[in-house]
Structure formats: structure tokens, C-alpha cells
Amino acid sequence: MQQLIQANGQPHYGILEQTPQHINYRDFDYRSPMGRKLGALSKWRNFHQFQYFGLISPTLIGGCALAELSLVAIGFVYLYHPLSGRMIERQFKCPLGLGTNFSQTPDEGVCELRQGRNLLRLENVGNPLEKRLLVELDDGTRIDARFNEQDPVFNPMSLCTPTAVNGWVYARKVAGVRCSGEVRSALGDFDLRAIDAFAHHDWSAGYMRRETFWNWACLSGEAQGRRVGLNLSCGVNETSFTENCFWLDGELLKVDSVRFEFDRDRDMSPWAIRSFDGQVDLRFEAHGLHRERLNLGILASNFRQIFGRFSGELRPFGQPVLPIDNLWGFVEDQYAKW
Template sequence: MHQLIQADGQPHYGQFAAAPELINYRDYDFRSPMGRPQGALAKWRRFHQFQYFGIISDQLIGGCALANLSLLGVGFVYLFHPASGRMIKRQFKLPLGLGTLFSQNPNQGVCELRWGHNRLRLENSGPSLEKHLSVTLDDGTSIEARFSEREPAFAPMCLCTPTAVNGWVYAQKVAGVRCQGHVRSSLGDFDLGTIDAFAHHDWSAGYMRPETFWNWACLSGQVDGQRVGLNLSCGVNETSFSENCFWLDGELIKVDGVRFAFNRDQPLEPWTITSNDGQVALRFSGAGLHQERVNAGLIASNFKQIFGRFTGELRPRGRQSVRIDQLWGFVEDQYAKW
């Protein structure tokens, strides 16, 4: 598919085998809830985009996100050292996104944030299907991490769903891929290949609900010689189609609706995550978290991303169950008004 938005101004909806070449949101026939056509300013204000790259291993956990919220450009990066419990984290908020750059091509282009001597950069390369994270911070921290969906072959989750009365969301997700590169920081120097790090990746954009929430779960690792990845959510991307899935050696397996049971006031306490079709039965125990709270009137966020360990089972239909035993991963509890 060349472009997500068709000639009639409507998106292609559904799950796709590959990403569109361009998320041409400016061609969308954007209407008010009462059906009135909206102009370029409204299209710019309501369009939001974000990209996330996560790193998972027994020795190091990391995450970096960039978001274009029209009125605000947002970025964060963190590193967590499980053995010591120490953590490095930085957050950036740039009015009107000044100092940021966002490509609308999920597989080809650059998303970047610059602030002083700090740079967060996510580059996607179409020919190699490679995703590359590059971070340089003014405290000397540097991250160079990358993975490819081509070797070994991997089937990303790509879908577009209708959202609320007048929107849509395109989401593209990957988990369960090995990660290469290096990290240098006050937590130590790490070769990501040597420590057997895995990665996950999220590229999402569209006209999202003006006020929304979601829970999300992701893991990446190896179980009995098999590469395993997981992507589950509740609250977004569930209208007509669902992003819920897991991967076994790069093969995508769809999952039904998911229930997250947890204590919102104590997010490090255990979570229970189960799917309606019985393919997922997991328990998550938190080890640390990254959180942000913003309440700026037109924009607000209460964001918690917790990293910890999963135990339980994945039960693909007609196959042997995959036993998950203390595998590192992430969950989120997020409220957003934008």
C-alpha cells in the first residue's frame, strides 16, 4: 500500500501484511463530530504521532520515546540496571515541537528531538527494515541500538482502526527481536549483543481520541531456544480490529480481547493479564518504573511505564504452550488528554 488515506479522503482500515509507505494524514477528510469539514489548522492540532524503542535484557532495561502532540513535542529516555536498582532518566518538553522532526513514513525516515547537547533520534531504513535508536545526552550517556525485521524474517503488526466519531489510528508494533549495539553510561558499558538484549518497537499516528486511556503489556526474549514477543493493549486500537498478538520466532499470532487486573495506586504490585480466548495467562511483577504527570489545560498526561518480570503461559491454538518464567518486559497505565 502506497498511502494510508485513499482518494476519497478515508483511511484503509484493517490489519496489513506490510506498512503503508506514507501516513498522508493531510489528505484525510477530517470532520467535526457534527459533520462539518475541518481545515488545515484543525488537522494539524488533532494529529498526534509517537514512536518508541525498548531494550530488554537481564542486565539492562531501556526505553526511549518521541511524541508530536502538535502543541508540544515530548521525549524521554531511561536506563535501568536490575542488579543495582539504579536508574538514569531524562525528559524533554518542547513547546510547539520546536527542535523536533517527525517523518510520516513508518519504515523510512527520521524522528528526532534536539535540546542543547541532547539528541534523541529514531531512524527507520526501508531497504533493510532496520530500526535504529541513537541517543546522546549532555551527561555523557550514549545509546546506539538497532534491529532488523528482515533477518531473521519477522511479521510486524500493522493495522488501522477507526477511533471515536471522527478519527483513526495507525499502529505498527514489533517485539521479540534481537538487538545489537552498545550503551555507555554511569550504569556501565554494555554490548547489547553480548548481553543477549532484545528489542521492541512502536510507531503510531493518527486522530486519536481527545481524551483516552490505555493499558499495555510487552515482552521480548527467548524461551527454550524460541524467540518470543508480546504486544497486548486495552483501551485503544480495539474498534473493529485489535492490536493484541504475540510472536513465536517472528510469526504473528492474533489474540482476542485482554483484561488487565492491577492496583492503580500501587503499580509495582503484581498485575494479572489474561485474554478472552485463553491464549494468554500471565502475571507481571514490577521492579521499577518511569512515570510522568503533566496537567497543562489543553494537554494532560498521567503516564506510568513499569518494567519487571512475566510468568505464566502463552497458549497458541493447536500447539504446545510456551511457558514464560521470569521474562523481563513492560506494562503501562496511561491517561492522556490531547
């Protein structure tokens, strides 16, 4: 698929067999809730995009995100060492996106943030189909991680859903792929292949609800000799279609709607995550937390990304039950106004 927005100004909706080569949001027939055509300024102000690259292993956990919200660009990166409980984390905010670059090509482009001697860079390469994370911080921390979606073959979740009365969201999700590269930091030096690290990736963009929230769960690892990835959400990308799925050895298996049960007043309390169709029944035990709060009036965010272990069962239709025993992953609880 060459472009997400069609000649009639509307997106291609649904679960897509191919990743659009260009998220041509400026061609969207964007209107107010009362049907008035909106111009270039409104299209710029209300279009948001973000990208996330996560690392998972029993030895080291990490995450890096970049978000472009028109009035401000935000980036964060963290590393967590489960054995010692030590953590490195940094956050960056760039008014009007100064010092940042965001590409609207999910499989071929660069998103990056530069601030002083700090660099957060997410590269997407089309041939071979590879995702790369490069982080260089002024304290000497360096992350260079990558994965290939074609060796072995992997089927990403690619979808576009209507949002509110006048918007849409495109998302491309990957989980359950092995990762290579290296990390150098105050937590130690790590060869990602040697510690059997897995990765997950999220590329999302669109005209999202002005005020929204979501819960999200993701795991990547190996269970019973099979490569397993999981992507579940509630509160976003649920109009007509959902992004909920898991992967077994790179094969995408669709999941129905999902319920997240947890205590918002206790950051490290257990979570229960179950799908309506019975394919997912998991419990999550927290081990660490990355948190951000931002309240600028017209922009606000209350964000918790919690890393820990999943246990329970995946029950793919027509296949044996797959026990999940203490696999590392993430859950997320976020409120956003933008």
C-alpha cells in the same frame, strides 16, 4: 501500500499485510462530530504521533519515546540496571515542537528531538528493514541500538482502526527481535549483542480520542529455545480490530481482547493479564518504574511505564503450551488529554 489515506479521503482500515509507505494524514476527509468539513488548522492541531524503542535483557533495560502533540513535543529516555536497582532518566518538552522533526513514513524516515547538547533520534531504514535508536546526552550517556526485521524474517503487526466518531489510529508494532549495538553510561558500558538484548518498537499516529487511556503489555526474550514477543493493549486500537498478538520465532499470532487487572494505588503491585480466547495467561511482577505527569489544562498526561518480569503461559492454538518463566518486559498505564 503506498499511502494510508485512499482517494476517497478514508484510511485503509483493518490488519494490513503491508506497512503504508506514507501516513498522508492531510488527505484525510476530517470532519467534526456533526459532519462539518475541517480545514488544515484542525488537521494539524488534532493529529498526533509517537514512536517508542525499548531494550530488554536481564542485564540492562531501556526505553526511549518521542511524541508530537502539535502544541508540544515530548521525549524521554531511561536506563535501568536490574542487578543494582540504579536508574538514569531524562525528560524533554519542546513547545510547538521546536527542535524536533517527525517523519510520517514508518519504514523510511527520522524522528528526532534536539535540546542543547541532548539528542534523541529514531531512524527507520527501508532497505534493509532496520530500526535504530541513537541517544546522546550532555552527561555522556550514549545509546546506539538497532535491529533488523529481515534477518531472521519477522512479521510486524500493522493495523488501522476507527477512533471515536471522526478519527483513526495507525499503529505498527514489533517485539521479540534481537538487538545489537552499545550503551555507555554511568551504569556501565554494555555490548547489546553480548548481553543478548532484545528490542521492541512502536510507531503510531492518527486522530486519537481527545481524552483517552490505555493499558499495554510487552515482552521480548527467549523461552524454551524460541524467540518470543508480546504486544497487548486495552483502551486503544480496539474499534473493529485490535493490535493484540504475540510472536513465536517471528511468526505473528493474533490474540482476542485482553483484561488487565492491577491496583492503581500501588505502583509496584502485581498485574494479571489474560486474553478472552485463553491464549494468554500471565502475571507481571514489577521491578522498576518510569513516571511522568503533565497538566497544562488543555493537555494532560498521567503516565506509568513499569518494567519487570512475566510468568505464566502462552497457549497458541494448535501448538504446545509455551511456559513463560520470569521473562523481562513492560506494562503501561496511561491517561491522556490532548
